[in-house]
Amino acid sequence: MPEALDSTPYDALLLLSFGGPEGPDDVVPFLENVTKGRGIPKERLKEVGQHYFLFGGVSPINDQNRALLDALRKDFADHGLDLPVYWGNRNWAPYLTDTLRELVRDGHRRILTLATSAYASYSGCRQYRENLADSLAALEAEGLELPRIDKLRHYFNHPGFVRPMIDGVLQSLAQLPEDVRESAQLAFTTHSIPTAAADTSGTVEEHGEGGAYVAQHLDVARLIADAVAEETGVADRPWQLVYQSRSGAPHIPWLEPDICDHLEERHEAGAAAVVMVPIGFVSDHMEVLYDLDTEATAKAAELGLPVARSATVGADPRFAAAIRDLVQERARAERGEDVSPCFLGALGPSHDLCPVGCCPARTPKPAAAGVDSPYA
Incomplete structure (x- = not known):
């Protein structure tokens, strides 16, 4: 058996992604979720959805996330990291709020989040943090005990x-x-x-x-x-x-x-x-x-x-190993231990906590997992 790895204080990892339709009937409702609040007519969404209809109304992203979940769980088990992995999406099932509710009911209180976006941007980071804050607000309204959520640093140069x-x-x-x-x-x-x-x-x-x-x-x-x-x-x-x-x-x-x-x-x-x-x-x-x-x-x-x-990274075992490394890195930092972040290139490792003014929102909204989080 591998020597057990310590993820303390974290007790779960959340894979947070965009989501996608899994059949023709899902396409327009999915696009309505993506464009919510923009007032785009349904007929226009049907036109936009032609890309999906060309492939039977199915986006490959959900199956690819399932493959990544399997790769992460296998890597964690093979290396003695006892950290359950959950999955929630922004725009399609499994929805983020439902997954966070499940995490809370399963007793998890310190959650690390892995977003399927490697780079800094509003849509690739800040918007996911806003989604987390929206979901936490929904759980708070239900009277549930809220977990603390942190986000893994940008991994573009790992x-x-x-x-x-x-x-x-x-x-x-x-x-x-x-x-x-x-x-x-x-x-x-x-x-x-x-x-x-x-x-x-x-x-x-x-x-x-x-x-x-x-x-x-x-x-x-x-x-x-x-x-x-x-x-x-x-x-x-x-x-x-x-x-x-x-x-x-x-x-x-x-x-x-x-x-x-x-x-x-x-x-x-x-x-x-x-x-x-x-x-x-x-x-x-x-x-x-x-x-x-x-x-x-x-x-x-x-x-x-x-x-x-050329291929994207997908569920490559080396990527799963990188996530394990990032989890360990963040856990050591939270425990106050010395950390030597792993990175390539000229820019150095990204920050653990998004500071105020990082990838600002178009319209100011609460965002979790950052310095300005209302749910610290």
């Missing part, structure tokens, strides 16, 4: 997140025709967000053009590009950070260039091939499946440009 993506690029290069393999370029993709949200991502000190959101993605892209150059022996392989999945009003500036525009530009510049590397996504959910595997791949075929798409 080796267990980066190394699987390096291997994914190497595998994708090997899938390309041999005559274009060495000259293939890399397009690191992530979700586009409004430039105003990017500029205010991260701590107040990190605010500025692109904020922490762009800086963190660039750091990961450099790590992967440098490792691929070393392991393939191909130096100076061109690469660029590009964006996908824009969904906002046309008059609002969002991060660019879009992946399809980038493929056109690379083709015109004479690129022999491109590997699309979705570093901004933990798993191969709908935005990877449609925006890259369907839309961008079709654009490349139209151009006659060879492309490959």
Whole structure:
């Protein structure tokens, strides 16, 4: 038996994710949850939902979260970490409030949260913290004893997140025709967000053009590009950070260039091939499946440009091991012990507690698991 690992003071881990429909009848109600409060007509949501209907109305994200849950539970058991793992979503079952209610009724009072977003941004961090505060308020209204909830730090530069993506690029290069393999370029993709949200991502000190959101993605892209150059022996392989999945009003500036525009530009510049590397996504959910595997791949075929798409981290055992490491790191810090955070790149480890002004909300709302939490 492995030596038992100590997660004290934490008694549970909560996997917190976006959620997705699991059948055609779920698509519009799911999108109503996602766009709640925006007054978008149902007919418009049906149009937006066509991406899901192309795949039978099923988003792969829930099954991918189930696979990650299995990987985490196996890793924890194999390494003597007695920490139960629960799962709650923002927009679909299992809903976050229901899961927190279950955690409380199971007797858990100190909960660590793992969000399926590795980077700093409003939608990738602060909004999840707002969701936690909303759910805690609902439990408080029911008269339940509230747990204390903390959130694991951003893990974009943890080796267990980066190394699987390096291997994914190497595998994708090997899938390309041999005559274009060495000259293939890399397009690191992530979700586009409004430039105003990017500029205010991260701590107040990190605010500025692109904020922490762009800086963190660039750091990961450099790590992967440098490792691929070393392991393939191909130096100076061109690469660029590009964006996908824009969904906002046309008059609002969002991060660019879009992946399809980038493929056109690379083709015109004479690129022999491109590997699309979705570093901004933990798993191969709908935005990877449609925006890259369907839309961008079709654009490349139209151009006659060879492309490959590398894998996301998903339920890779090295990622599960990284989460175990982050749990232990945070538990040691909470116990007042010395901690040596594990990270790669130039930016260092992210903060444990989001400070005031970090990834500010569009409209101020309470947010849990931060310095300004009303539920400390």
